[in-house]
Amino acid sequence: MDPTAVARRSRGGYRLRDNRAIALVDGAFPDEGQAMGAREGKAVSAYAAALRKALDGYLAGGGTQKDLAKAIGTSPTSVTRHLQGKRITPRKQLRAIKAFLEAQGFPCPDEVWAELEDLCGQAHLASDCPIVQRDHLEEELARACAEHQRARWDAEQQQHGLQQRADRLAEDLRQAQASAQRVHAGSSRSV
Numbered sequence: 001m002d003p004t005a006v007a008r009r010s011r012g013g014y015r016l017r018d019n020r021a022i023a024l025v026d027g028a029f030p031d032e033g034q035a036m037g038a039r040e041g042k043a044v045s046a047y048a049a050a051l052r053k054a055l056d057g058y059l060a061g062g063g064t065q066k067d068l069a070k071a072i073g074t075s076p077t078s079v080t081r082h083l084q085g086k087r088i089t090p091r092k093q094l095r096a097i098k099a100f101l102e103a104q105g106f107p108c109p110d111e112v113w114a115e116l117e118d119l120c121g122q123a124h125l126a127s128d129c130p131i132v133q134r135d136h137l138e139e140e141l142a143r144a145c146a147e148h149q150r151a152r153w154d155a156e157q158q159q160h161g162l163q164q165r166a167d168r169l170a171e172d173l174r175q176a177q178a179s180a181q182r183v184h185a186g187s188s189r190s191v
Helices: 005-009 038-060 065-072 075-083 089-103 110-126 130-189
Strands: 014-016 022-025
Touching: 005 110, 038 065, 038 075, 038 089, 038 110, 065 075, 065 089, 089 110, 110 130
Parallel strands: none
Antiparallel strands: 014 022
């Protein structure tokens, strides 16, 4: 194995080495045993194509990969590798790209980002690398927990609103019953 290939550094993501995607650990290649197979090729290619499509407007409008790279905390070379499908763009960087494009006045439709999120997950799950799969599953678990927390909060708010409405209706009913009893008692006396 070429020692210089192992020594190459990056700021994150996954890199191809000997035509295999390698998850980078602290910016460096992990042990040889962490290599991913070619199974993820289709998923990574589809993900890269969708990412290129999302960036088309920005790049056609004069934006540069260098500015994008700086904004998302990576190198222009890494951005090129992401767009070529030689590196799997992590979800964190995908979110940073979305925020960057919106700030630059090139927002993409929600359905484009939904597709990218889906393809991101597919690319990560298709990986044979346990590190890549672990990272993806940790992100998915965090998202599921956040969704659960939001749903729980929404349910509590809805329950609180319903309880307040029920309390108001119960008070209105109590007042209506008292009023009806007074009317009934008044009409009983006059007979």
